[in-house]
Amino acid sequence: MAFGQDLVGAVTSQLLVGLSRAMILFVVSAGLSFVLGVLRVPNIAHGSLYMIGAFAAFTITALFGQALPGFWLALILAPLAVAVVGLILERALLSHLYQREHLMLILFTFGIMLILNDLVKIGWGAEYRSIVPPDNLTGSLTIGDLPLPRYNLFLLIVGPIVAVAMWLFVNRTRIGKISRAAAVDREMVGVLGINVSWVFAAAFVIGCFLAGLGGALIAPTTSITLGMDRTVIMDTFLIVTIGGLGNIWGALIGSLIFGLTQSLGLLLWPQFAVVFPYAAVVLVLLARPKGLLRSVW
Amino acid sequence: MALFIVVVLLLPIFAPSFYTYVFALVMVNGLLAMSLNLVLGYGGLYQFHHGVFYGIGAYAIALILTKSPVPWWLAFIAAPIIAALFGLVIGWICIRSTQLYFGMLQISLGSLVWIITSRWYDFTGGDNGINNIPMPSFLTSGKEIYYFILAVLAISIAVMYRVVKSPFGATLQAIRDNPQRCEAIGVNVRHHQLIAIVIASFFAGVAGVLYVGLERSVFPDMLFWVLSLEVFVMCLLGGWFTFAGPLVGAGIIVILRTFVSIYTEYWTMIEGIILILLIFFLPQGVVGFALGRVGRKAQAAEETVQVSERGAKV
Numbered sequence: 001m002a003f004g005q006d007l008v009g010a011v012t013s014q015l016l017v018g019l020s021r022a023m024i025l026f027v028v029s030a031g032l033s034f035v036l037g038v039l040r041v042p043n044i045a046h047g048s049l050y051m052i053g054a055f056a057a058f059t060i061t062a063l064f065g066q067a068l069p070g071f072w073l074a075l076i077l078a079p080l081a082v083a084v085v086g087l088i089l090e091r092a093l094l095s096h097l098y099q100r101e102h103l104m105l106i107l108f109t110f111g112i113m114l115i116l117n118d119l120v121k122i123g124w125g126a127e128y129r130s131i132v133p134p135d136n137l138t139g140s141l142t143i144g145d146l147p148l149p150r151y152n153l154f155l156l157i158v159g160p161i162v163a164v165a166m167w168l169f170v171n172r173t174r175i176g177k178i179s180r181a182a183a184v185d186r187e188m189v190g191v192l193g194i195n196v197s198w199v200f201a202a203a204f205v206i207g208c209f210l211a212g213l214g215g216a217l218i219a220p221t222t223s224i225t226l227g228m229d230r231t232v233i234m235d236t237f238l239i240v241t242i243g244g245l246g247n248i249w250g251a252l253i254g255s256l257i258f259g260l261t262q263s264l265g266l267l268l269w270p271q272f273a274v275v276f277p278y279a280a281v282v283l284v285l286l287a288r289p290k291g292l293l294r295s296v297w
Numbered sequence: 298m299a300l301f302i303v304v305v306l307l308l309p310i311f312a313p314s315f316y317t318y319v320f321a322l323v324m325v326n327g328l329l330a331m332s333l334n335l336v337l338g339y340g341g342l343y344q345f346h347h348g349v350f351y352g353i354g355a356y357a358i359a360l361i362l363t364k365s366p367v368p369w370w371l372a373f374i375a376a377p378i379i380a381a382l383f384g385l386v387i388g389w390i391c392i393r394s395t396q397l398y399f400g401m402l403q404i405s406l407g408s409l410v411w412i413i414t415s416r417w418y419d420f421t422g423g424d425n426g427i428n429n430i431p432m433p434s435f436l437t438s439g440k441e442i443y444y445f446i447l448a449v450l451a452i453s454i455a456v457m458y459r460v461v462k463s464p465f466g467a468t469l470q471a472i473r474d475n476p477q478r479c480e481a482i483g484v485n486v487r488h489h490q491l492i493a494i495v496i497a498s499f500f501a502g503v504a505g506v507l508y509v510g511l512e513r514s515v516f517p518d519m520l521f522w523v524l525s526l527e528v529f530v531m532c533l534l535g536g537w538f539t540f541a542g543p544l545v546g547a548g549i550i551v552i553l554r555t556f557v558s559i560y561t562e563y564w565t566m567i568e569g570i571i572l573i574l575l576i577f578f579l580p581q582g583v584v585g586f587a588l589g590r591v592g593r594k595a596q597a598a599e600e601t602v603q604v605s606e607r608g609a610k611v
Contacts, residue, residue: 042397044526093573100576102397103343107533108576110526114569121563234408234522241401275412281405282390289394289402 012146014263020152022259023159024218029236029243029251030166031210037183037246038203041094042102044109047233048116049208053082053215054224055120058129071134071220079212086208090201098200113229126226133220151220158217162210166248169206179203183246235277242284244291253292257284305447309440318511321443323551324450325507330531330543331457332500337529338537339461340493341473343400346407347528349387350498352520354380354505356414359427359515369433373506380502381495383410388494392487404522415517426516430509446507453500454544460496461540469493530572536582545584 032046056078061070089112097108132138137154140147170176178199182189190196214232222228239258243250258277265276284292309317333347358376361367367375391402414421421427436442460466472479472486480486509515518524527550535546550568558564579586 097576100580103529104576104580107526107529107572110530111569111572111576114565114572118563118566118569230521230523234404237401238405238408241398241405245397272413272416274416275409278405278409278412282402282409285394285398285402285405286390289398291398 018260018263020155022255023155026255028214029239031207033240033251035207038179045112047229048113049082049211050215051229053078053212054219055124056081057216057219061131078216079209082212083205083209090204129224238281244293244295247293250293309443314439323548326547327544329504330547332497334543335497345400346403346525348525349407350380350501351505354502355509355515358506359430376506377499377502381499384495384498411520428514430513536585539584542584
């Protein structure tokens, strides 16, 4: 019996870890997917924007105190700061390149990633940083016999909020509907007399905001450091691909697959737990080469 | 041109060993970039994770030389073949998709190879990689390895040139320009693309072997996607519709990286700025631009038309 209970406890806590990891991945990959869908830009620099979000959250909590105002301010201000970076990038550079082929856009955003990487190095240095969440999000909540970390539970609330907000934005607001239309047929939207250029700018800024939000959300759970952009961009690109390019719900499903296979894989084979998500991606793409849900491409 | 060849041949004799090393590194990266260009420029395939075949070639020879009694000459032949076999398997899976999906499938398969290599400490050394790989006695000094790399590069270039100019190469370019039409006239598109991927991964494996000869160590970052995109940058910089372009691109990147890194730690920022300037102002690459300037543009265009026509007949 004791063994059975241990197993249930281990599975539950790994499920929670996997789900909360999936929520952060979802926030980041929803932004990536939205930009892919509306702008047709595979934004390699998305991971760098996520990293900037995490570093900005560190600076904001350092300025306003670890405790109450700091972390909550960081959750709002860090993504906004990243959104501003995104707006500058889009208006100054990216907006001139929409006619180019995907390969050029990938290389362009890779160039942006290289530059942002060194700018972060100049701004924050190469040391490891960390932040502590406010008191009411630290420690764990005991349900039954199981201690469940509060911060992970908090992430389980944030993820669905972002999903619903994105759904409301895309389906209920004017600019959301225009951006959805632009994803399907951008010439037609232009013909209707809508300034597509600003719709694209808005879509890109929203994508960047989500990258920054993901970075701010992950900040208390990990060490913030250079190089965190490189794995997250690979993971989120794979998530977006298995979900169906540009499909936000696909990004949600892909994130769940990615997060859960890794955390549950840890129970099966600890040394190779990180292999499971990539193996899952390969299996999904073998079965459905165009992703699980309908791609907007 | 003749002067350049003389300089390359005599470099290790009069130049300091550091320059010999840098130039050897240029040749290794040049071969890698040229092999990518076979599928990217000539095949039009989104080969996003070409670096993985380079890494597999390097790991294959490193593992054979450190863990098995196989003689060195067999290891030198076996490693590129192992890379080509991986190319066959990964390529066979990837050609079911096209364009961006092709590339993403390749990145996921490549990431699988990368993550297993970086975790399997008992076999691959994990994050530490493998160091102090023993080399045969005739490949110990910088001078010897330089000439070895030069000879292998020359043979590889000759073979790749034959491939590009062969009927197979012509068909490959025709598929790049119009896959539907080729399919319609009975060309087996996927078959040709798969063969191109296998050839390209073989030469990427050769580049990996040469890298091990030069550095005597391997590490998991050789299999990471960032390296693959850097090879893309070399192709773009040189010009990916030209045969020699990627070699020139690799030369510029490796030499700049070596000398810029002496003065500043912010090389990646400079690389990023170069890349963005290229995309805005020189998307055809250095060699493509130079060919255009000497008025061979018309000739090149004519050649492409001929090639497509020949391809259409095959």
